Amino acid sequence: MKTNKLSLRTRIFFTMILLILGASILIGILAVIQYKEEAEEYHSDRLLRKEDQIRDEISYVLDRTSFEVITSKIPIILRENSDIYRIADVHKLPIKVYDLDGNLLVSSKEGFVADTSDSQVGESVLSGLANSAGKRWVVHMEKDGVKYQSSYTYINDNQFKPLAIMNLPYIQDDDFITRELDEFLRRLAEGYLFMLLIAIGLSYFLSRYITKSLKTISDKMIETRIDKRNQRINIDDASEEISNLVKAYNLMIDELESSAAKLAQGEREQAWREMAKQVAHEIKNPLTPMRLTVQSFQQRFDPEDPQIKQKLNEYSDTLIQQIDTMSSIASAFSNFAKMPAQQNETLNVVFVTKLALDIFNEHYISFAADRNEIIAKFDRTQLIRVVTNLVKNAIQATEGVAQPQIRVEVKTDEDKVCILVIDNGSGISEENMNRVFEPKFTTKSSGMGLGLAMVKNIVESCKGSITFTSRVGKGTVFKVSFPKVEI
Incomplete structure (x- = not known):
């Protein structure tokens, strides 16, 4: 030892x-x-x-x-x-x-x-x-x-x-x-045995008294976190050394709280700046064709032109299309910023998942469930949003595939409900796997890369998890798991 x-x-x-x-x-x-x-x-x-x-x-x-x-x-x-x-x-x-x-x-x-x-x-x-x-x-x-x-x-x-x-x-x-020496040693042994018993008791309580304050400080230091409010230490009748240690710890806590507040404020400001940059960038994309359309209309407008109505309709369709794009951008940012509802309801996951798939007309989307009824607590709207986002990603991943296939499955795994979205699309490359759930990350030419980040936010707020496996050129499997309710 x-x-x-x-x-x-x-x-x-x-x-x-x-x-x-x-x-x-x-x-x-x-x-x-x-x-x-x-x-x-x-x-x-x-x-x-x-x-x-x-x-x-x-x-x-x-x-x-x-x-x-x-x-x-x-x-x-x-x-x-x-x-x-x-x-x-x-x-x-x-x-x-x-x-x-x-x-x-x-x-x-x-x-x-x-x-x-x-x-x-x-x-x-x-x-x-x-x-x-x-x-x-x-x-x-x-x-x-x-x-x-x-x-x-x-x-x-x-x-x-x-x-x-x-x-x-x-x-x-x-x-x-x-004989005198033996008698003296015997009495000495008896006396020291008695003193040893007293010393054991005193050393036990004295060591506890000395280390009690140190244990309090140690426990507080172990509990110290930068992301929460930490308690100061108050110890009465402490020695000078312990008092100095407590003062140093309390000073560190004050500085840590100040630093954490500054860091949080800086992170919030940085997040808003990044969001503002992203919003500005996404809005500029449709504004440019809108500006060009209006300028072209001004330059080529001729009331006497017999095809004026046709050209006006073309200009209007272009503007409406770009306006719709801007509307979708605003909706995407709004959905990403909105936190999932905390008041969950008891629902049949199989039924809600099938309901979410009804909006898709693609013939290659199939559905399967190992039971007709699997009960869980989840917000209905948020569950539909999770399924539709995953299926949309799968549809986009299978573009260009000769025989696209998307399969949605609902299963039970012990005390969990699992929703799997399986596709035979292009897959995810190894260098992009760690960035799939990052906001603003996308490999598509359109979109803002907020869908999977929003899905992950919704699932984790309901004490669930989302994982995936993928092979380039073979396809991807997304798996959403969250607690089920036993009937």
Whole structure:
């Protein structure tokens, strides 16, 4: 799992949990290190205290003996009244005394530890003891998992001259300290477990609180659209960073609304300009022959001409024809601008489609339906307009075809009504397929290219769709689909 794909809320939650766990582990490690250092220091101090006490007691025995205090007499003096055994028993430590050359003189308990029961002290210990500043040497060792310290120090006479070397083997018993450490770690674990549970709860609510404002902003930004009015964000008691983000978003919304209004106004103005250009262009086309007809009539008018009536009729027919053309232009633009009626009626699509085809006299137009009655909600006038426009396009597409054929079918497809207009005309080229429903687009020498755009507008306003398939030289199939009504 990649962390960069986690939500901010999840990152905050896991970060706080990891901080608690990391802190507990770090404190546990430091506690173990601290306990080990304290244990070492405790054993070293304890051995030093024992060493000072035993050396003082031995010095006391030497001061009160009747024997000559020399190195060779040490075993006799310490064994005279079993002093070495008494001292070792009181301090719970074995005691060994060597001469200055490292040879064993006397021991309170033979064979205590194999490593320290030898009768000879090693040269390294003698050298270390002689060269140490405090005239004391400690050897650390471990056997079978048990740690030992063995200290070597001088026994001096009353003139502070070395008489012998005292050795104290000491076992580092860490059971008590280990129990203390285990108890401390157990309580630490319990405390941090309790803190971890509290941290989980706090991090959950804290992460929700932190990300709540960000989620609100995120949801608003996702809903932001340039084609609708967007709501400003109002968040109370937000942090400075969140407040700055909210202000930036609200400022962006204001600028977006202003830009959208300017854009919409510009698009409307551009649409009107384009429409005005198109209307002017289409009106100029019939005006030119009308002007030429009138001018010709003025120049050639002769009241005495015996064919004056015939010529006047010809001039009048030309003018009427051009006037009709201008009327059709005005009707086409009017129909394109008019939105389909929103109050639909329940009607029989089969009957209305047949009714729309009655105005055509072409013998090659045929009709078929898979049912006698297919009910849908559609405006009757608009449905007739859709069918007649598609059939007119099919008639124009089949001009020049030797055996033209146009077939209109009404079918049902699950919960849809489908009207198909099929022709074997010239078809639509691939480069023109994406422009078929564009206003003003036409491949014909006459017409304004508004018919299919109007059909698409009508069908989509009734929650329907219009599609087509075409092959050049083979023909075209237009398919209109819209919801039907179950009886």
